Amino acid sequence: xxxxxxxxxxxxxxxxxxxxxxxxxxxxxxxxxxxxxxxxxxxxxxxxxxxxxxxxxxxxxxxxxxxxxxxxxxxxxxxxxxxxxxxxxx
Amino acid sequence: xxxxxxxxxxxxxxxxxxxxxxxxxxxxxxxxxxxxxxxxxxxxxxxxxxxxxxxxxxxxxxxxxxxxxxxxxxxxxxxxxxxxxxxxxxxxxxxxxxxxxxxx
Numbered sequence: 001x002x003x004x005x006x007x008x009x010x011x012x013x014x015x016x017x018x019x020x021x022x023x024x025x026x027x028x029x030x031x032x033x034x035x036x037x038x039x040x041x042x043x044x045x046x047x048x049x050x051x052x053x054x055x056x057x058x059x060x061x062x063x064x065x066x067x068x069x070x071x072x073x074x075x076x077x078x079x080x081x082x083x084x085x086x087x088x089x090x
Numbered sequence: 091x092x093x094x095x096x097x098x099x100x101x102x103x104x105x106x107x108x109x110x111x112x113x114x115x116x117x118x119x120x121x122x123x124x125x126x127x128x129x130x131x132x133x134x135x136x137x138x139x140x141x142x143x144x145x146x147x148x149x150x151x152x153x154x155x156x157x158x159x160x161x162x163x164x165x166x167x168x169x170x171x172x173x174x175x176x177x178x179x180x181x182x183x184x185x186x187x188x189x190x191x192x193x194x
Contacts, residue, residue: 001101001149005142008108012134015115019127027181028124034173035118035131038166039111042142045162049146057158064162068169075180 002050009046013039030074037067100145107141114138124181125188128174135170139163 013036020032041064048056077083110133117130143163150156 001097001104004101004108005104005145008104008111008138009142012111012115012138015112015119016131019118022119025124025181025186027177027184027186028127031124031127031131031177032118034177035134038135038139038170041162041166042139045143045146045159049149054152054155057155057162061158061162061165064165064169068165068173071173072176075176079180079183 002046005046006043006050009039009043013043026078030071030078034067034071037063037071041067096148100148103141103145103148107138107145110134110141111138123189124186125178128178132170132174135166135174139166139170 016032016035016039020029020036023029023032041060044060044063045057048054048060073083076085114130114134114137117133118127121127121130140163143159143166147156147159150159
């Protein structure tokens with residue numbers, strides 16, 4: 001059962017990576033990497049069930065937040081050109 | 091008896107969620123335009139992740155694992171529409187335009 005979950009998550013991750021390599025614009029790549037990040041969270045959670053270690057779930061919890069903040073930071077950099085901008089449009 | 095019922099429910103959720111995830115992955119590859127690709131990516135965040143996490147919640151042994159999985163589910167459900175909106179807004183300000191057919 002956990003093996004079936006692993007296979008589904010890995011197939012979805014592979015499809016996301018193909019879009020990250022193909023995507024003509026940079027926003028396609030950001031979308032694919034965001035999708036890859038949320039699938040990584042699921043992969044770590046199923047890994048903790050597969051290897052009978054309940055403390056690995058904390059890594060998944062931390063990575064869910066890091067992924068979101070990372071994507072927002074990259075989008076701010078692409079919109080304003082720098083990370084310290086106060087937030088008004090150029 | 092109860093373990094069999096939980097196993098059947100977990101299998102169902104994994105199969106349903108897995109098919110949503112793979113269909114979403116194929117959709118991200120086959121959609122013609124950037125703005126239409128946001129929908130399959132959001133579909134994997136909204137259908138695949140909660141189904142998989144619910145299947146894991148039904149299989150957990152202790153209460154603390156269930157609480158942590160519920161936290162992960164809550165964070166994913168709150169942050170995924172936010173990042174989809176931020177991505178669409180940044181793309182629109184960056185100059186990407188949806189490809190529309192010419193009016194006849």
